[in-house]
Amino acid sequence: MRRMDTKTTTEKTGETGDNAESPEGAGSAGADIAAKTTEPVEAAEAAPAVEPLDADALGPADEVDKDDDEDDDEALFPDEAPASASAGIGGAAAAVVSAALGVVALTGTWTGKVVAERETLIxxxxxxxxxxxxQQISEIYADAWHSVALVNGVLSLVALLVAVLVLALPGRPSWVRAVAVAGAVLGGLGLLLSVGTYFDLFLNLPTAGS
Structure with a gap:
């Protein structure tokens, strides 16, 4: 009995030793370790790549940045006036000139006086x-009066045309339009008086027998 127990124990011990020292057992254990090690690497390689942002998607943001840059440039250079400011100054000056010409046409000018004296001398x-x-009445007085009326009529016509031009332009301030209206009224009144004086509609020339 003791021999059989010893033999059985020896066989079990030999089988256990063979399994521990077997290269196949060691290989299967190494394969399991390698499989566990490569699993995170394969998972990392299988992760999707991050796509770059599309340039078109950034379009509105870029436009906003450009607008901000333009606003910054305007803030840094406030002295640069837009083209509309020059046009507004020109319209205001033209309105003032039309009103001044209308007043001068009604009151008379140095040029009209010189022309009248010349006609009188002739x-x-x-x-x-x-x-x-x-003949003396016609040559000395009538021609001088008509010359003054002609000069004043030309100035009145220029004042009227300039005023109408200013009123025709859009986007003018209210005070500019008011001055232009005044110039148009004065120019029209001066033109009416000049035409009446030139054609002797208001006052007739005196006759020799009167």
Whole structure:
């Protein structure tokens, strides 16, 4: 009995030793360790790559940045006036000029006075020897009056045209339009008086017998 127990124990011990020292057992254990080690690497390789952002998606943001840059440039350079400011100054100046020309046309100018004196001198030269009273009236007085009326009429017409031009332009301030209206009224009134004076509609020339 003791021999059989010893033999059985020896066989079990030999089988256990063979399994521990077997290269196949060691290989299977190494394979399990390698499989566990490569699992995170494969998982990392299987992860999807991050796609780069599309440039078109950043379009509105870029536009906002550009607008901000333009606002910053305007803040840094406030002295640069837009083109509309120059146009506004020109319209205001034209309105003032039209009103001034209307006033001058009604009150008379130095140019009109010089022209009238010239016509008077020419009339005196023409009628100095043998001119009749009617010729003297026509050459000395009538021509001088008509010359003054012509000069004032031209100034009134220019004032009226400039005022109408200013009123026709859009986007003008209220005070500019008011001055332009005043220039148009003065120019129209001066033109009416000049035409009436030139054609003797308001006052007739005196006759020789009166």
């Amino acid at each position: 009339g005196q030269i023409k009628t100095s020897g043998s001119g009749t009273p009617a």
